[in-house]
Amino acid sequence: MQTLQVDLGERTYPIYIGSGLMARADLLAAHIVGRQVAIVTNETVAPLYLQALKQSLAGYSVTEVILPDGEAFKNWETLQLIFDGLLGARHDRRTTVIALGGGVIGDMAGFAAACYQRGVNFIQVPTTLLSQVDSSVGGKTGINHPLGKNMVGAFYQPQAVLIDTQSLTTLPARELSAGLAEVIKYGLICDEPFLTWLEENMQALLSLDQQALTTAIERSCAAKARIVAADERENGVRATLNLGHTFGHAIETEQGYGVWLHGEAVAAGTAMALEMSHRLGWITEAERNRGIRLLIAANLPVVPPKDMTPEHFLQHMAVDKKVLDGQLRLVLLRDLGDALVTSEFAHEILHATLGADYVALVNQLEN
């Protein structure tokens, strides 16, 4: 088992990474103060892991809250089911909410924990690669609003994150790839040598080699923990974690949540950020191609939906959380492994990036 620390003063917490950690009752018990626990999970994950997790919680009064599965349910109505479950079983302020599932479950269970009786304890047990390397670390929680993704939420840190790498053996291939979009992101924004490692190990990751997965998760979480510790509330460097996300959110919003997986939208958005960074003259064509090839190697889409015009993108991007005083800011690359957040770009270059022919670009890469 590997243990990383997210350094946030009095809100510091550990990330445990290893095989079979759901069976480690001792790790869970170390982060539960009262006698009440509520496991929040969904209809897909519950049949796979709920019993295993409950066995590690013998002696506690456990409430199960099983939500419908999918980004389309990341809304207030579904969140309300968590509050109903907690209040129905009379959970008090010392209860611990445990999120068992992917990013949607973690975001909703975390937001419920942040709001229930104005804040109760919270443990993340992420079961998808995407949630293990990204959303379970750093304390961002929330739900979607019809007018924008993650528009309602809280910064709320868990007591611990417990990553059981065995849970990836039941993950659909498409979701594994979606998680790799965020793994590749860490290489692009702050760890160029990791890109080389990923190029060499992509097939091992896709074939679920446990050692390769553990390395990738650890390196990703370490990068995220470092960035979050430096900027918990996203006043600066933390925003670089959103490489590809502003474009990607626009895709998710336009298509309706849940049609594209989050990681898939981020992959296409990352391709756009690479293209724009190249058009700005910050990275070379070869560097752009290297990034896009890695996304393709992870079986990720790098072409935005063909019915989306630049106007569609701009409309959704105007409500992005990185907009300040009406000015759009984007995460772009000064270099591979070196991201920045900036509003200093010619609008024409943004427009050209949004309207670029990504199909032709991919065809060219494949020839």
Place this chain on the structure above:
Amino acid sequence: MQTLQVDLGERTYPIYIGSGLMARADLLAAHIVGRQVAIVTNETVAPLYLQALKQSLAGYSVTEVILPDGEAFKNWETLQLIFDGLLGARHDRRTTVIALGGGVIGDMAGFAAACYQRGVNFIQVPTTLLSQVDSSVGGKTGINHPLGKNMVGAFYQPQAVLIDTQSLTTLPARELSAGLAEVIKYGLICDEPFLTWLEENMQALLSLDQQALTTAIERSCAAKARIVAADERENGVRATLNLGHTFGHAIETEQGYGVWLHGEAVAAGTAMALEMSHRLGWITEAERNRGIRLLIAANLPVVPPKDMTPEHFLQHMAVDKKVLDGQLRLVLLRDLGDALVTSEFAHEILHATLGADYVALVNQLEN
């Protein structure tokens, strides 16, 4: 103008108290960072003060969100109207939410500010006595759930509280009295000399003497600021601010929110806490009577609804936020001006308190 400070480290903020402060554009501007402002108010307050406040916000892009009035609307559906207004007008993370109204508006606007894009700036402009002396200070925000009051919320501190005492001139007498329940509370829990002052000045307060009101507000806010600074997240002494509230919340829940005003329910609950403290032998009969007489002098109810049995009370009290690991804790008085939070009482004494004949007690006081 008087200025108090709530000392909370990097979240320290001022409370301004004075006549005509809504016209002080400079005070508002000092606490607004961006160019966007959203005023959240209700249908009752808007015709009285919205234009005046907007005149002090010339130069800002102002969005108005006017909610229906009343505790019955302190729920998710109404909160959603605030998010709709903010997103509809594309407010970004640097926006400032201003709560203009009573406690319900302050709690909901504050919770919306806490959650919108995971937290934006927030200014309280409380217009009722109750919100001026209690809910606008200390950062408690939230909404009700069908199974319990204030069960969903956040600790979220404003940038500033601006108390314009002139707004009390339009307050219905019943709501003025409801606010006095919380004023009297401060005397009972931590400021015995203030009880004497209140006994001497109750008529001045009820006839809206501006100087008496200013003194009462200042002394109440100072007490609250002191307690909140010592215990922001209610791990200890802050819970004493809930004198009468556990009984009171049970009354509000049983009767349906909005039938009794919050302050009225707290007044009856405070009478019950005085009775229980007396039954436990901690305060004398004369002290109990002194407290209850002061509540009566403020035109407040001190008799719980006659259809409420001890079982009704116990059922609602079991979901109180002060319950820990299944054990009910109550705020009681060791002495006038000296409150404690305790679960150490015989259940029979609680039961006798819930079933006591408060009508007979009041009749006896009046003879």
